[in-house]
Amino acid sequence: MNKPDTRIQKKNQAAILDAGLLVFSQFGFRGSTLDQVADEAGLSKPNLLYYFRSKEAIYTSLLAKLLENWLEPLRELDPQGDPVDELMAYAKRKLDMSQHFPRESRLFANEIIQGAPRIGDVLRGELRELVDEIAVVINGWAAEGRIKAVDPYHLIFSIWALTQHYADFDVQVRAILGDVDPFDGAEKHLEAMLHGLLTP
Amino acid sequence: MNKPDTRIQKKNQAAILDAGLLVFSQFGFRGSTLDQVADEAGLSKPNLLYYFRSKEAIYTSLLAKLLENWLEPLRELDPQGDPVDELMAYAKRKLDMSQHFPRESRLFANEIIQGAPRIGDVLRGELRELVDEIAVVINGWAAEGRIKAVDPYHLIFSIWALTQHYADFDVQVRAILGDVDPFDGAEKHLEAMLHGLLTP
DNA sequence: CAATAATTTGACCAACTGGTCAAAGGCAGG
DNA sequence: CCTGCCTTTGACCAGTTGGTCAAATTATTG
Numbered sequence A, B: 001m002n003k004p005d006t007r008i009q010k011k012n013q014a015a016i017l018d019a020g021l022l023v024f025s026q027f028g029f030r031g032s033t034l035d036q037v038a039d040e041a042g043l044s045k046p047n048l049l050y051y052f053r054s055k056e057a058i059y060t061s062l063l064a065k066l067l068e069n070w071l072e073p074l075r076e077l078d079p080q081g082d083p084v085d086e087l088m089a090y091a092k093r094k095l096d097m098s099q100h101f102p103r104e105s106r107l108f109a110n111e112i113i114q115g116a117p118r119i120g121d122v123l124r125g126e127l128r129e130l131v132d133e134i135a136v137v138i139n140g141w142a143a144e145g146r147i148k149a150v151d152p153y154h155l156i157f158s159i160w161a162l163t164q165h166y167a168d169f170d171v172q173v174r175a176i177l178g179d180v181d182p183f184d185g186a187e188k189h190l191e192a193m194l195h196g197l198l199t200p
Numbered sequence C: 001c002a003a004t005a006a007t008t009t010g011a012c013c014a015a016c017t018g019g020t021c022a023a024a025g026g027c028a029g030g
Numbered sequence D: 001c002c003t004g005c006c007t008t009t010g011a012c013c014a015g016t017t018g019g020t021c022a023a024a025t026t027a028t029t030g
Helices: A008-031 A033-040 A043-049 A055-074 A083-100 A102-113 A120-143 A152-168 A170-177 A180-200 B007-031 B035-043 B045-051 B053-075 B081-099 B102-115 B118-145 B152-168 B172-175 B182-198
Strands: none
Touching: A008 A033, A008 A043, A008 A102, A008 A170, A008 B007, A008 B102, A033 A043, A033 A055, A033 A120, A033 A170, A055 A083, A055 A120, A055 A180, A083 A102, A083 A120, A083 A152, A083 B035, A083 B172, A102 B007, A102 B102, A102 B152, A120 A152, A120 B172, A152 A170, A152 A180, A152 B102, A152 B152, A152 B172, A152 B182, A170 A180, A170 B118, A170 B182, A180 B152, A180 B182, B007 B045, B007 B053, B035 B045, B035 B053, B035 B152, B053 B081, B053 B118, B081 B102, B081 B118, B081 B152, B102 B152, B118 B152, B118 B182, B152 B172, B152 B182, B172 B182
């Protein structure tokens, strides 16, 4: 029964999601209006609602897409690889996302700050399980003496915190750095931090 | 001309600011309504507006108070002290704020994510100057060989990022840690991070 | 206790909100 | 060119929003 989307549908749905991402990531769900999204997408409000059932539908559609990209890098972490390399690679992947998809990061941040009303289940379910698995791996590495003993959970938190900071607090970072590109120094600093934390 | 506030004024203004802090920190300025704040404060909406000119006035009043507490710990950093001790003390001060004043942290986060429309000037002015001064101090310490060479700006960012993460992403952190108190491990991890980053 | 000032409220308003709907406009295949 | 479907829109609606105001209520003070 699902007819494949026409060209026009694809284009407009993409435009709406792109506009929604921009608006929702800045003002959060409650602070955003359909008119803002419609303007940004270059469509009329009723036209938006022809493609999406409701404001909520646009938002949850964005969140769903986001969660995939959010969890994926975690899965790519290879227990067989070199500990420092693996964690560094993960951190860099996250930093790249902050650099190239800051709106996604801010959307996520907004949702969490609001209390994660729509993704709390994923956090307590899928995400937690994933992190638990990785914690086991990291503890294993530490037990083998391949890295220093660290709390794996807080290690992961610090990678998240630092990398997402460059997207979520972009305005503040740039206010302080002036013309210097934040991401130049960020990567080196991230390396230094992980190195100091992990290398025996 | 400024008559001192009566008991009733003090009580109600405090109630309004407390309610405003709760509401604004969760939903941001645009996502919050005066009715929410009024309910939370246990006052009627017109009564709110008897004490504050507008929604904006409540919000900016909160931001002003917040900025003081936000900048103060930075000023307490003593260039004469022991580098690692000083930075560690600063980080712990920030972590304590995240633990005991998470709403303030989230209010700040919301404002920044929105693009800091009301405090951009402070960021580019007062905050930037302060950070610049501290950067000089840190660079001095490094030049004297008392700490490893680090980018002082990104060092400060990582302290901010990590400490505020525990307040702003509280829901996510607790979703992952379950019953474990985040702030137990956080302080130790913060120490480990700074130690690894600073100790030669 | 009366008078004055501070506080609280219900009724109200214009603008905005998310959402509906019937009708009109456009576009493909025959 | 016509038919049928996809797309777009203007008009509209009920509920919410920030904010006003005059009147009522409650302190405070001489």
